[in-house]
Amino acid sequence: MDHTEQELIQRAKQGEHWAMEEIFRLHLDSAIRLAYLVTRNWATAEDAVxxxxxxxFRSLKGFRDGHPFRPWFTRIVINKAKRTTSRLDRGHLPYELEEENTHASFNPEGSVLERAGLNELFEAINELDDNHRLPLLLKYVAELTEAEIAETLDLPVSTVKSRLYTARQRLKKALTTTEGGGRDDLR
Amino acid sequence: MTLDERIKEALQANSTWSGSPDELWAKVAAQLPPKRQRWRQPFWLGTAAAAVLVLAFVLYAVWNPNPPSPPVVEDAPQLRMFSAVLPAFEPLLVEGGAEIELAVDVSLAADSTERPPHLEIWAEGEERSLTAVMDLDGGALLRTRSLTVQAPEEPGSYRLVVSGAVQEAGQLYQVHGELTIVVQSADQ
Structure with missing residues (x-):
């Protein structure tokens, strides 16, 4: 039987572990990606998540009924990821290489080329400072709205809009430089 | 592909987790407070509990008919052997108008048709005649178990009879007392 997120939250508030597990599985993917992109290390990301x-789950009683879970939870993930990173003093370590990357030579040629473009874009994202990178991660990984990003980062919505615009402009510029010319589809 | 799509794909492609959700959930679940055991109350339980209480109350009332603050009663009228209250079988010599203490016995009554408590004063001569009838306070009789009666002024032999039924705290009691007095003339 499928339950809505609000139903799951109500049951989780009553201490039902099965409801907590469903919430966990619903939000695990974006949470672990986000934590990894902040901590740049899978083990640290797993700890943070x-x-x-x-x-x-322990503070669910304080969660306001009827509100979306994801922005509230994303804020916790971001805080945990930042805190875990600073506790381990990892600084700005490079991302761990993923297994997928190491086997890129087995992919068809087209995919390799596309993959290379995505990697360059990913590098460009990592070149952004945290003020511009975090809103970008919240928008594209956690899929939050600008208002939710503003709430998560304790920023005015206008600031979030401005930072997202600037980040996109920088990425666009980085891509056009890498790809040797302007591209019409980079809107 | 738009810039938005490319950003999203670049982030997705470079953040693919190869860990086990089950293992991570096990770690999370291990740190959660134990599930509260919420016993689901059957819908009929409240009604059943109320019915049991009512039944228990009824059975208690049937088998323990004593009122909450019952006067101690005897199964049958008994003679008082001492105190200022005198035995009923011996005529009491009194002066006319003197106050007499009449003992009253209390017992459980089975018949509710009995009239309310009252005092009858019978003149006992050659012919027995009823000289006075007075209604009495049943509650006071139950509490004091005695009645103060003023003796008739007229010399002679009298029979004082207290009888009747008293209803108190849902229980019916029968009161009864008798005393023969002899009112002496002033020159005796």
Whole structure:
């Protein structure tokens, strides 16, 4: 039987572990990606996400009924990821290489080329400072609205809009430089 | 592909987790407070509990008919052997108008047709005649178990009879007392 997110939250508030597990599985993917993109390390990201879920479920009673879960939980994930990173003093380590990248030579030629473009774009994203990178991650990974990003980062919506615009402009510029000319589809 | 799509894909492609959701959930679940055992109350339980209480109350009332603050009663009228209250079988010599203390016995009554408590004063001569009838306070009789009666002024032998039924705290009691007095003339 399918339950809505609000029903799951109500049951989780009553201490039902099965409801917590469903919420966990619904939000795990974006949470772990986000934590990894902030911490740049999978083990640290897993720790951060684990702590975030535990904290979220323990403090569910304070969660306001009827509100979306994702912005509230994303804020916890971001805080845990930042705190875990600073606790481990990882600074700005490079991302761990993913297994997928190491086997790129097995992919068809077209995919390799496309993959290379995505990697360059990813590098360009990582070149952004945190003020511009975090709103970008929240928009494209956590899929939050600008208002939700503003709430998550404690910023005015106008500031979020401005930072997202600037980030996109920088990425567009980086891509046009890499790809040797302007591209019409980079809107 | 638009810039938005490319950003999204670049982030997706470079953040693919190869860990186990089950293992991570196990770690999370291990740190959660144990599930509260919420016993689901059957819908009929409230009604059943109320019915049991009512039944228990009824059975208690049937088998323990004593009122909350019952006067101690005897199964049958008994003679008082001492105190200022005198035995009923011996005539009491009194002066006319003197106050006499008449003992009253209390017992459980089975018949509710009995009239309210009252005092009858019978003159006992050659012919027995009823000289006075007075209604009495049943509650006071139950509490004091005695009645103060003023003796008739007229010399002679009298029979004082207290009888009747008293209803108190849902229970019916029968009161009864008798005393023969002899009112002496002033020159005796």
């Amino acid at each position: 684990q702590e975030a879920f535990v904290q979220a």
